[in-house]
Amino acid sequence: MEQWWYLGFSVFIALVWASLGKWSNPKCKGTLPPGSMGFPLIGETFSLILTSNSIDVHPFFTQRIKRYGSLFKTSIAGRAVVVSSDPDFNHFVLQQEEKLVEFYYMDSLAKLVHYDNMNNMGGYFHRYIRRVVLAHFGHEPLKQNLSSEFEVVINRELLEWTKLPLVDLKHQTDPMLFNIASKVLIGCVLKENLGHDLSNFLEGLMTFPLYFPGTTFYKCLKKKNRALKLLREVVEERMKSNSNSNSNGAAEDCSKNGDFLERIMGDIGKEAFSTKQFVSYFLFGLLIASTETISATITLAAKFLLDNPSALQQLTEEHERILKDREDAEAGLSWAEYKSMTFTQYVIDETLRLMNLLPGMLRRTITDIHVNGYTIPKGWILMAIPTVHLDPNIYEDPLTFNPSRWKNMGANTKAKNFMPFGGGNRACAGSEFSRVVVAVFLHIWVSKYRFTKIKGGDVARAPLLLFKNGFHVKVSEK
Template sequence: MEQWWWYLWFSIISLFGASLGNWIHRWRNPKCNGKLPPGSMGLPLIGETLSFFVTSNSIDIHPFVAQRMKRYGSLFKTSLAGRPVVVSLDPDFNYFVLQQEDKLVELYYMDSLAKLVHQDDMKNIGGDFHKYFRRVILSHFGHEPLKHKLLSQFEDVINHELQDWSKLPQVDLKHQTASMLFNTASKILMSCVPEENLGHDLSDILQGLMTFPVYFPGTAFYKCLKKKEKALKLTSGVLEERMNLYPTDKGDLLEKMVGDMGKEAGLTKQFVSHALFGLLIATIETIAPTITLAAKYLLDNPSALQHLTEEHERIVKKREDAKSGVSWDDYKSMTFTHYVINETLMLGNFLPGIFRRTIADIPVNGYTIPKGWVLLIIPAVLHLDPNTYEDPLAFNPWRWKNIERNTMAKKFIPFGGGNRACAGAEFSRVLVAVFLHVWFSKFRLTKIKGGDVARAPLLMFKNVFYVKVSEK
């Protein structure tokens, strides 16, 4: 009898071991109608996620990418948060595939980001609906509203903010900028300034996503989703109020979307609330760190500081009325300012990556990226390539004087590429340029302490960047 039980347990353990071994083998060797790119799938389920999220004390290419690029080249496979992924570092292939939206690839969010933006709703952003949504954004954030309305609004807001900051002994630049942007974006989107400013909460929300998606009290991911709930309560409340008052004479983005509910498929209350939330995050999480990083580099670079000062003083002197505000022609003439913005975007790499999911097998360089896999494009690899940008980690705005347009199309993609490129790219550039104009024409910023940067894999400030603001 005892021998029978021993054989039974031996058989069960052997079967379990064989099944486990077979599962691990299949995990490490996924099916493919061709040859998979080189690389490792890491540990079962976890993959190489922990290495991807580790903090690097440098603004350089994240070690996760740099080490694999050295080992495998410009294309390699991995697994992140349980998903099979191919990472592409090839600028020509990246440029090609980003033009193949809804043909070879589709929009995709990592599981953590999907929970933030509510991926079920975001699936609607394809085809005609994506065109509609992009058109609505551009009608309120694009070239024409920037030129005729928003430019002067930005100047007024920034001038008022910097005057308030000048009364303080020191300013947490990223925090205060995020608060300013929250109010500015809220006015444009919803024609209101909420009683509670959520700028600081939203300014670090993406950093919480760059962790393993474990929803458990105390984890960064848990705190991130709690901040989301708080912000969604705000946007949902504003939406309900507007729907009860509709129509109004606000003329803002919310008014347009409320009017189109019931006309555009997929334009639900839930989608509109999440869209407002997403646009607030997009404004704060891109522009606040850009302004902060630009200030850090400029205050550490006397030559660039002097060059920028001279440019903006020259713009003011050329005006017929010295008290008149910044014009669109002024903005277009800010040559060195645009160089500074490009340099900051290149070094900052505020996007950790551009995610797409393949909807067909994609052959590339003798390999095959299988249908259903995640394709990850890392802008930092393009931006910090010494073969394109000499001494790329050095702050050198003058380099942009000689960089060709074709190079920028394929090897400078801070706002993504293809028809999914960020619709708010020009909005971001204009706002940063106006901030620099107000700073250099009317104020002085003096560094007090902090501002050290790291990457995890998002750019992060390891310590608070404090400055002193004073009027000229």
């Protein structure tokens, strides 16, 4: 009996060893990049999500780049991944959309927005999303009327902040941006502002998609369900209404005259993937993108400017000139004035460079890719990380906030070495929208209000950008 026990145990150990060997050495029709696959299923995920108390590149990447070079393999949340920090290769591969790579959503994101098969929906689906987003968030709609709408909402919000003893800037900016995004998406302000619920929502994307109480992913799903309930009500009201939403519904003062919701609801039945459920989830995804990323940009820009009086003074002088040159003192911010904000754009670029909100851009290989003697197998995930944003060989003293560095930055240098909104055909369709919102916020702040730093502002990465203890300011009118 004892011999059978030893035999069984030996077989078990042999199977485990064989499994570990298979996991550690994946099949490849060539030579895989160097690196470690970590533990089965878990991979090296825990090393990636450890908090680093610095705005510098997360140690997960710097340690492996130092050990393996600019291209290395790993495994994150059960997926085989090749990480690239090579700016030339990243620039090249992002131009090869649907030739060498295709867009890829993290599993946790796909589950959060319900579309478990969204990674398999093809290029047409992604082109559709980009097209409709640009139609309502792109250059022309921004130029026509959106920037003036932003000014009204932001000015009203900052006036309310003056009544508070302290303002946690990131926390308070989220509901403001939720109102702005709601106005653009559904033509109205929702009765229930879920900005606080969506605050720090992106943290759920960097976790295992484990659904049980206490996990970050579980909390994200709870927030998602609350938001979706509200959005479904809006969609149902719009479908029942000929002109305006029911005043007792989820939204008020809504108009269906050409807003985003009208457009995508008009595609129900015309596009194979377009359903009432799709519309609700699409709105949800855009609300997340419009609140989380822009609120982090605004908060970090405010922190840097308050820590750098010289830059804040230059910014203030630029906006004072705009007001001085305005023919009608009562007029709102014009598109021409926005386009004249040279130093403001330097501030935004420098903030985005240092922020690196997401750790990298994800693509899935649709064929074997050969680079520098290595092979990235078909079906693997490629993570292009913008470590170039903090490369001292490109940006002198890279951890220092210096907006003026952009004054002499050439277009070619910027194209390869600055990717805050991604690259290639999948570059963020809402990039100009984000820039306009941040610029309008900065304009109203330095023109009408005074921010005094009170406490907080410590930045960390986990690997998303985090404000560890918030960033609290006192807001007063000038």
